Amino acid sequence: MPNGSRVSRKSGAIQSQPCTIPFGAGYEYTPDFLVIYRTTLGPAHLQKPSLLVEVKPRSEWRANWRAWSTKWKAARRHAIEMDWRFTIMDEERIRGQALENIKFLRRYDDLVYDEGLSLEIIEDVEARGVVTFGDLLSRRYPEIHRAEGIGHLWHLLATRRLDCDINLRLSYNTELWIPGHE
Structure with missing residues (x-):
């Protein structure tokens, strides 16, 4: 360069x-x-x-x-x-909110999760089109594993394997989808 x-x-x-x-x-x-x-x-x-x-x-x-x-x-x-x-x-x-969300998600970027489970979550979202963070968390993680699930879903957002409207405040109501399928 x-x-x-x-x-x-x-x-x-x-x-x-x-x-x-x-x-x-x-x-x-x-x-x-x-x-x-x-x-x-x-x-x-x-x-x-x-x-x-x-x-x-x-x-x-x-x-x-x-x-x-x-x-x-x-x-x-x-x-x-x-x-x-x-x-x-x-x-x-x-x-603004987008910057706050990016700063929040940055801490999840380098975490490592089971790739097989990541692919299952991505396939689940792809099959459903759009799903809220809270609904996906409930479907994929029983109560005892909720904390791990929260980190895993934020990680998938931070690494852009899942997408959302970054301009809206992140919450359990955040809608998630597959990048490129907005």
Whole structure:
């Protein structure tokens, strides 16, 4: 990858300070995040390109846009070279329920569960189309194993093997489905 970029190809990931981009006479710029969207099934034109993101408070970028425009132009060129998009977001735009849910699910991402049971749960959801978290938990886990079941279902969401509307508060009423079958 050009310009020292080292980016994981993990689908559905958010990477902090993903690359360093040279610009101007000996300067370097490191964007805040790279959002790698999960790969969807279907034609290439429906694939969502990764998004290189700079986050700044609105008051700062409005006051400094001329001084920072050179590095942001370099970031846009770099993004185009990588088949990404580049955007600048203010902090207000990224705060909200989706961010809270992502932070909550992150703790379940690296947990390990029985793959056979994971496949059974996924098949169950696929057969039913849409199911609430609470209903799936009750169907798959007896009361004595509820705590393990909660972790397992959050893990399947965190690893994007199950999907939900990430913009809504996660709860027992959260509707789950198979990614790509919304």
